[in-house]
Amino acid sequence: MPHVLRVPQIDLSSVLAEQNPHIDLRVNAYDTSARNFLKALSNYKTRTTATIAEKRAQHAAEKKRTIERVANVEAETNQCKIQELQLAADLQREQEERKEAELGVAAFKRQLAALRDKCAAIDSQIEHYRAIAANLDREKTKEKEKLSSMATGTASQLAALESCLSCVVEGVADGQLLVRMSKIDPADPEREFSFVLNVSGDSYGVLTATPSLAALPQLIAQLRDSHDILKFIKDVRQACVDMVMKSV
Numbered sequence: 001m002p003h004v005l006r007v008p009q010i011d012l013s014s015v016l017a018e019q020n021p022h023i024d025l026r027v028n029a030y031d032t033s034a035r036n037f038l039k040a041l042s043n044y045k046t047r048t049t050a051t052i053a054e055k056r057a058q059h060a061a062e063k064k065r066t067i068e069r070v071a072n073v074e075a076e077t078n079q080c081k082i083q084e085l086q087l088a089a090d091l092q093r094e095q096e097e098r099k100e101a102e103l104g105v106a107a108f109k110r111q112l113a114a115l116r117d118k119c120a121a122i123d124s125q126i127e128h129y130r131a132i133a134a135n136l137d138r139e140k141t142k143e144k145e146k147l148s149s150m151a152t153g154t155a156s157q158l159a160a161l162e163s164c165l166s167c168v169v170e171g172v173a174d175g176q177l178l179v180r181m182s183k184i185d186p187a188d189p190e191r192e193f194s195f196v197l198n199v200s201g202d203s204y205g206v207l208t209a210t211p212s213l214a215a216l217p218q219l220i221a222q223l224r225d226s227h228d229i230l231k232f233i234k235d236v237r238q239a240c241v242d243m244v245m246k247s248v
Helices: 012-017 027-165 216-226 229-247
Strands: 167-173 176-181 193-198 205-210
Touching: 027 229, 167 229, 176 229, 193 229, 205 216, 216 229
Parallel strands: none
Antiparallel strands: 167 176, 176 193, 193 205
């Protein structure tokens, strides 16, 4: 319970009846109380000032920490914004690269489809050419068989011709025949009469002849009309015989 200062009661009539009336105002107590009050007030002021200063310092420190946190947050925010912009740029670049890759893949797919179609067409052509080659092989086989049969017959005819005409027929080059004849000159039966006949194509011709025959151009013209090489050899032999008989 707080202490209550009681004001003393003063009997004014008694005070006035005294020879030297005075009232004890208790100035000393007042001064003491006043000093105590001022001292308490000063202490309160000091404590309050210290408390305010302490709170102010705490507030300043907290404010500083808050400012630092705000600065850190702003720095982190700016860094995040920079990273976000970088990520956005990377994402944009990746999207462009992906788009280019998709376009490249689509182009490669079109090229692959075109190559497959081309390969299919080439395979079809190969099968076609194989069929043609097979037909040609069959025809070639037939032609070889036919030529072999003809060669057999021609060889027998040639052997008979060589025996009958006393001549030898040899191939000396591509499309050229060397015909060597003997037993034409009665004075020298081993004397050789020869000529080289070009049978390539339809334009027959005699490249060389030993000895030379005056009737040879006419005989060549007849050969070009008849295409009968055996008859031409017989005619040349007869021309050589006639030439020898005229020189006797």
